[in-house]
Amino acid sequence: MHLAADTSSALGFPILSMLVIVPAVGAALITLLSSRRPELTKLIALVTSVAVGAMSVWLTVEFSGDDSGFQFVSNHPWIEQWGIGWHLGVDGISLFLVLLTGVLFPLAIVGIDPHNDDRRRDKPYFAWMLLLEAGVMGSFIALDLFLFFVFFEIVLVPMYFLIGGWGYEGRVYAATKFFLYTMIGSAFMLVSIIATVFIASRNGVGRVTFDLVEIAENANFAASTGRWLFFGFAVAFAVKVPVIPLHTWLPDAHTQAPTAGSVVLAGVMLKLGTYGFLRFGLYLFPEAAHWSRALWLTLAVIGITYGAIVATMQKDLKRLVAYSSVAHLGFIVLGTFAFTSQALTGSVMQMVNHGVSTGALFLMVGMIYERRHTREISALKGIQAVAPIFAAAFTVVMLSSIGVPGLNGFVGEYLILIGSFLTARWWVVIAATGVIIAALYLLWAYQRVFHGEPDEENQSFPELKLREAALLLPFIGVIVFTGVYPKPMLERIEPAVEQLVAHVEERGGFSNPEPEVYSPTGERGDEAAEDAEHGADDGTDEGDAAEHEEGEG
């Protein structure tokens, strides 16, 4: 066990730094190139993003599932006057988000045509995409509060220009709204970060440092102080997630963004918020997080049901998917604030799964728009008859989004619901209805778009092209694989989550009502006495999983 940890950390290569630097350098190179060489621009974007993707895969392979701490850490002083360091590290919570980022970007860069009439606009497009990748990557692996804030903020700029420059008709409005909403959240976070650092330096840490681990492990905040500080962070993350009622930027931004922008936005950028809650909210302020849980659980459940209901009513297919994101992210927040390791594991799973399935949905909606130049559900009809393969691919992605057993969406949602049931029973009861409405809006949309006799305009709907199929294949592969065999993911996520839950319980001064017995990797807790009823739950789940495995096999 120790050997494994050693070999992985002794990679002899600053892999995490490279994950950030390589795309940033790629962006800089593209900026310096002449805009009359679009083919060279695309080549650089391709090479750098694929290199980052390869590195993230390598990282995942080398990652040791037995180690619950941060791995591949690189820690260098940066602005020593302020106690700021270049501190990067990855653990089970961030690992798959890094992988998702690493894989999603090359697909978005290679696979999605930005539709530049003027090929010279390729240059800024790819430069912004790579800069965005560097920012997102950095946010997921930064272990320094300053560094995290820098990456969290820098992400806004490329996204603003991508939406504003390559989006649809209402793009300027959407981009500006997106920028300002996120920035107002960041304003609170910035003050909170600085206050955290100074208060921590006087209460336990002993020096001014922005190092996340040092503060989280040593600082003792008074309850009221911690709550205020947590609030500052929480506003920023709640805007990013987005949590109702701070969500109104999302439908606009998602709908107006170019396809690649939507894929990235839904795929990884929203996770900055939920990841932030886990990494910074819970880790730094366990007491405050636990104290305010009723608020977050309630907002999460409102998000789940409201997002689902509003999605049902949408006329625009892309807007429908956008609102479904609000609902799905509600589940993640629900799991986060349930404070059990099943629920948190489920949340992390759901972050990745939502990225894959919603990313794929946006991709397919983009394909529909390319073919028909409309996203209106009412203008589409009977596509299944003319493009059966396209319809089949859409079905798989859609079912994954609904959370049908055997596909990836189910694993995360199920873990969240079962894990939260112990600590947040009545919230779960309402949240479960959201699952049903999700089936309703997606199936209804599918019925309207794909079923029936195609009318004249949809008669010539082109079938899935080879290039598009190749683009979708990795998504569908992940959807099926994770759904059938989530173990490799779970066993890497679990140790970090369990450590976080232990930290939160110890620091927050509470313990979950019933001890942990469920473990998706098959290990069982020893206190089985009072868990007869709970064990039954457990059994059903594994039974389910086994069944699906058979079914798929």
Added chain:
Amino acid sequence: MLAQETLPEVEWFHLSPIIALVGGALFLLVAGALTPPWPKGLYAFVTALTAGTAGGLAMFLWDDVTDQGPGTLVGHALAFDTFAQFMTITICAATLLVALVTDDEISRTGRDGPEIYALMLIAATGGVVMSAANDLILLFLGLETLSLGFYVLAASDRRREGSQEAGLKYFVLGGFASAFFLYGIALIYGATATTNIGEIVAAFGNSVLVEQPDAIALAGIALILVGLAFKVAAVPFHIWTPDVYQGAPTNVTAFMASVGKAAAFAAMLRVLVVALPNFRNDWRPAIWVLALLSLVVGSVLAVVQTDVKRMLAYSSINHAGFILVGVEAAAHVAGERTGSGIPSVLTYLLLYSVLTIGSFAVVAIVGRASDGDTSLASFEGLAKRRPALALALTVFLLAQAGVPFTSGFIAKWGVIQAAVEEESYAIAIIAMATAVVAAFLYLRIMVSMWLKDSGDSVAGEAVPVSTGLAVLSAAVFTVFVGLWPGWLLDAADTAVQYAR
């Protein structure tokens, strides 16, 4: 007594930056008057050289200060500390950049000549004196030298009515403000029988002990505050700013926004934090209110403007609010020579000076191509016509908005950190919230440049070499400091050990 009749010892070398600036100005005036017109660019070159020399000398002196410790010069009239050297470098760097921008701006309208450059150097001298003054009378002299230069500079485009109007407006209002300031000094003198900052602190140190409520001193502080608030353009003493910034020639606007603001804030720190720490609990709330109003009014009114110069004028008020947040932080520990308030203000002033000159330089180039029109519409499609220019302005605007990896982020982070360190949470949060409002304004300009097309295909703006050089170096500096701010922070941190 004999000692009073002896002239104070003059440390000539320690005064060399001031001497260099004055010498450059006199040389320009005398040599310029006696010789036929110089070839284009030579006046500007001499000015830039002078400013560069003065700045370089200040860097030399920096080592003297750090070796020997802070002290005073010329019979305690001037402070010799890193605070003064830092501000001298800031002012000289700004003057250098503005000289580069000024060259094309005035030779285009056939106004090339030594006078404007001489005025700039004299105004810069005034700024340097203000930031180094250890005597309120000397500080006032510096302020007047600076202001008189500005009045004339604002009106220097004689053929444009707007310029004359700006000069007159600034002169009348500025005269009032100077009078307030002078009256304030008189009252302080009445309360302490001295104008020397070190002696003032000593005098009040005694009066605090006997708990004597000093109405004269408080009235003096109030009047001084009015004068200073006018000079830094803090709300509600900001009314002149948008009109003067818009009306003055763009190069002069850049000069006022950089050198003017930097010198005024340096004076504010000298008078309030260095000279009047005994009253810090009396004037700190006033600074708090000025900061709040400047932040809110500056950002909100900036958003509704349609002229880019006017927008930047209002945004400079918002920036003044940010700097006041740093002053407020310094106020908590005024007189104790600790805290990060003063360093954060100095850093902000240097970084903002470079940013604002860069921004106004681009505005000058665009305005020139469209006959002095600097409305938002004239920036439409700039990214198509001049991508490099648009990129540079984008860097400046993002930096002003406080986006990471730009110097503006470091500046804002510094003042917010200083405020939070002193537990001024409310003003820190308000400041960041107004930064978001201001960001909307910068986004509007960026949208015009990048996302909108001007219908007619206007020929690209001509980018003159010297202005281009100024823009380039400002942009490089902005990004460089955003990435490696450590050396600058180190330098600014030493300024806490001010002399008096």
